[in-house]
Amino acid sequence: MKIKAIRVHETGGPEVLRHEEIDLPEPAAGEVRVRNRAIGLNFVETYFRSGLYPAKLPAILGSEAAGVVEAVGRGVMNLKPGDRVAYNSAGAYAEATNVPAARALPLPAGVGDEEAAALLLKGATAEYLLFRTFRVEKGQTILWHAAAGGVGLIATQWAKHIGATVIGTVGSDDKAAIARAHGCDHVINYRKENVAARVAEITGGRKVPVVYDGVGKDTFLASLDCLAPRGLLVSFGNASGPVTGVDLGILAAKGSLYVTRPTLATYAASPEDYAAIGAHVFDVVAKGAVRIEVKQRYSLADAAQAHRDLEARKTTGATVLVP
Template sequence: MNHAIRIHEHGGPEAMKWDEIPTPSPGPGEALVRHAAIGLNYIDVYFRTGLYKPPSLPCVIGMEGAGTVEAVGEGVTVVAPGDRVAYATAPIGAYAEARTIKADRLVKLPADISFEQAAAMMLQGMTAEYLLRRTFPVKPGQTILVHAAAGGVGLIMCQWAKHLGATVIGTVGSDAKAELARAHGCDHPIVYTREDFQARVKEITGGKMLPVVYDSVGRETFMKSLDCLAPLGMMVVFGNASGAVPPFDVGILAAKGSLFLTRPTLATYTAKREDLVASAEALFDVVRKGAVKIEVNQRFPLKDAADAHRALEARQTTGSTVLLP
């Protein structure tokens, strides 16, 4: 027996249904993974609402999971039955008790990384890795801005950026989240509900502004984030929690100081298996060193995924959330 959360039409959390589906058999190049934990990420909301289009409906959503390989298809050599594995990659399909996935998208887990840790950190942690080490390689002594600093990606980025020697400014929605971010390496948490983050950035930097802004919020923060950048600074938009950024005149980038703008995705940065494995290993390294602590602050039964989505969209979650089959 295999159960999964499926959407039959796009909509709110109520669109997710707990369905019984067949247990798939792995085809050539595939592995069957029995999940022990599944990660909750904002991209799941995008697929549920239709902002991102799934290949067809009904579909199982979810991008991230950890568990045990139960079977492999023809030609698979990178994993074997019994291996502890994790993934954070397309195609969607993680909100299930078991699923098949291309074996070359799986990474083996070190013995001292738990399934819950892995499900909580693969997508968010590898996102932090490519943002901080490849999209804009952060150097010691630099000051950076991370929006949603108390969220799953944000808490990892704050810790990792401190490990790299940066000073971290972060926006958060409440005093409690400010304290959480501060405890995880954020030097200057800004409560955006009562403080102008652009003015605070100017104050903190003495008017020099920033070489980079990492923005997963989107519409609400985009234009003011541009004004936080120094000339030749980079605006990194990697999410749309408040809605998609509307079209704008690229001449604005010239007027504000020959700025750079990029919209990266984890899928691109891990498209090659060697890049996927290197990113995961870099993440495992900082976690095992204690430089980055993975906080699983919410757990929901998989069948109650709708409640998890409601909490996520209401910004009631901190750190990482996992769904348990």
Template sequence: MGTAIRVHAHGGPEVLTVEDVPTPLPTAGEIRVRHTAIGVNFIDTYFRTGLYKPPALPFIPGNEGAGIVEALGEGVTGLRVGERVAYVGTLGSYGAERVLPAQSVVRIPDGIDDDTAAAMMLKGMTAQYLLRRTFAAKPGDTILFHAAAGGVGLILCQWAKHLGCTVIGTVGSQDKAELARENGCDHVILYREEDFAARVKEITGGAGCAVVYDGIGKATFPASLDCLRPFGTFVSFGNASGPVPPFDLALLSQKGSLFATRPTLFTHIAKREDLEAIASDLFEVVRSGVVRIPVHARAKLADAADVHRALEGRETTGATVLHP
């Protein structure tokens, strides 16, 4: 038996209940991991509310964690009991222990602690696939990232600056503006006080951005399209304010023959070789100091409801990690 957070019915943070649940033995191809740190992500709130549908109710939320391999199922090779591993994958990380496919975990390299690993698998690999695979930003590109002081934003903006991009970020407060500047943003827009599309035009001298990375959704659409240069790319990767409403594809032609895409990390890491490549790229920029992973809050697993309230209230910056 081990402590876990379960959701029996969709709703607000109060539906996150603390329970003792049995931990099954790993079957063929699986491992059991004892968590040392659990990553918290905005996607966790989507599953809790029902915006994203879990396979069934009740369920244990959470897609990211780090810990120690405790047991190996039949046929598992390349891993040993006692090794440190991290993962992003199927639901079930909000617990002291879990069983998951061995193919979904990667070893944590020396020089990266467990809290950092747990905080960066989903957010860091999301930054990698957005910046290096979805729209491969290059020196001289001007990019716009919404919620630049959030978990993905702080990582991606540092990385983009290192690549030689001009980085514009939107934030909701002066404190977050300062944090964004410290983490790679050349220009910061306070979206509650300014028309961000007008400010982008001003900053770029009317040229627009090569790409907009938008995890906000409904509240920033279609204005995000007005921030793009002709043939620019709109990358919608989240729904923090609600999903982007259906729109006529003709809108993309009217605003400059734009490209639009809605990628997910899970498509990018579906193949083991891609998972390893993305994780390796991320680990390298973190170990080299190019990207710092800001863990700004730590909480007990039992306090997950309070953590969700803070997340949805836009009170958080960087990453939050839960400890069993």
């Protein structure tokens, strides 16, 4: 069948995103075809577009979407045509996508298509970071960079629900207000304030046991300076560029610190872990402890502009592409 999709034939800036007609085959054994109703926009997709992360070209970008199952391949028993699902799988920037049935999770009735498309990847990222990479507990104080971003808004609400004290960093006063409304007890505008000094002030000099850093190069050293002795820096993204050329001796000098560079792909590699993470995400949203607000909508054909705005940090919260 013929569908429209966003494809990359060579790596580069947003201009390499092409809105093209392609042939989508019938779903293979173990796959389902999902008619996408809403597609999530995530920073990781800019890494594949730019070439920071390798991809076999030409490639259809996209990491998550929500829609309706149109057809099922041989051997699929858990899903049928008409089922509403959300999925985390490559190739989501399209009107329809064939995905492994194990990566398509049934949607609760109370979760809308746009909400689900904006939720699964970012919510699953928040889940594995808060509960698996470092298990945040009631009474702890944590620092989250880019607290007004898509993952940040989910994670800070969730951490507050757990009972943690949440410090968030943002780049503007408008984003500071958004972060406060989504669980941050303290917000630091990094354009106006010294992040490490403010963290020390907020914590009475104790600093924090964990820093969640999806920004990368620009915040790496400041993140280390915010950690208590034997603290953990969770570097899970490269919004400002990758961290390179690190002398491990700096970890000793700053207090026997730990650094990890985790990925959702590793933590959700097994179908069982993926399903458990997804169920936890849907449950906390269903309970109302975490709210998902879609702040920006672009047509699928305007994916390039969506990437420009995302990289320029003009977006807040969740963004979706609509086929």
